[in-house]
Amino acid sequence: MTRPDTRRLIIFTGAGISAESGVPTFRTGPDGLWHNHRIEDVCHIDTFEQNYELVHQFYNDRRTALQGVEPNAAHRAIAELQHRHGERVTLMTTNVDDLHERAGSPDVVHIHGNLLELVNLAAGRIEPIGYEPFDHRTHPPHFKPNVVFFGEAAPVYPDLFNLMNSLSSRDLVLVVGSSESVLQFCLEAYHGSQGEAVILYVDPTEHCPYDRLLGPGLKPYTEHFRLGAVEALSEDSPVRAWIDEWLAR
Numbered sequence: 001m002t003r004p005d006t007r008r009l010i011i012f013t014g015a016g017i018s019a020e021s022g023v024p025t026f027r028t029g030p031d032g033l034w035h036n037h038r039i040e041d042v043c044h045i046d047t048f049e050q051n052y053e054l055v056h057q058f059y060n061d062r063r064t065a066l067q068g069v070e071p072n073a074a075h076r077a078i079a080e081l082q083h084r085h086g087e088r089v090t091l092m093t094t095n096v097d098d099l100h101e102r103a104g105s106p107d108v109v110h111i112h113g114n115l116l117e118l119v120n121l122a123a124g125r126i127e128p129i130g131y132e133p134f135d136h137r138t139h140p141p142h143f144k145p146n147v148v149f150f151g152e153a154a155p156v157y158p159d160l161f162n163l164m165n166s167l168s169s170r171d172l173v174l175v176v177g178s179s180e181s182v183l184q185f186c187l188e189a190y191h192g193s194q195g196e197a198v199i200l201y202v203d204p205t206e207h208c209p210y211d212r213l214l215g216p217g218l219k220p221y222t223e224h225f226r227l228g229a230v231e232a233l234s235e236d237s238p239v240r241a242w243i244d245e246w247l248a249r
Helices: 015-019 052-066 073-088 099-103 157-165 180-191 238-248
Strands: 008-013 089-093 113-120 125-128 143-147 171-176 198-202 221-225
Touching (some): 008 073, 008 238, 073 099, 089 157, 171 238, 198 238
Parallel strands (some): 008 089, 198 221
């Protein structure tokens, strides 16, 4: 158990980190997961039952595709930080893939679920499926991919809110490869807490709608590093310098 005065690193990762391994992001367009699919047909709880076969085929395809990609250097760098610093590092991801686990991360909180699991709705339990396709014809019709659909609340949200509300001056928050909405959540959670946490936002886009809220002299102290995930977590990057110095104190 960490001491109350121990410095912590809280990492949020999102689609950007896995995109650098070749995993399509959940977006529209020819390179996105929604290409040839409507979001409301394959990822909305209100249409799940009527599109049962289509939904399972969509996620079967996602599991098959996941087998063909590997963790990248950013995944491995995060795993190394976890092994080196133990409970001082908390990893939360909005990704539903297993690239963090395959990179060696010992503890991963999946905010939006895990693609390699099914929810048995009748029994109220989660069952592993791995990379195997789910055959809806040989199972009763009460299995759902363990992915948080639109219209659902994520089961881990209460824990996430509690974590963010506990932020203090001993905490460094790293948001890498995540959408601007995750940064917005971190900023709002910060202002709802009594903390003085530092937030590092890693995203290669030139402009962020929240840039006006970021920078030295503002609270929380937040920097926008316009880097990809792999570059940001490389040994000689300014982001790693921040992390290493923070955890060395």
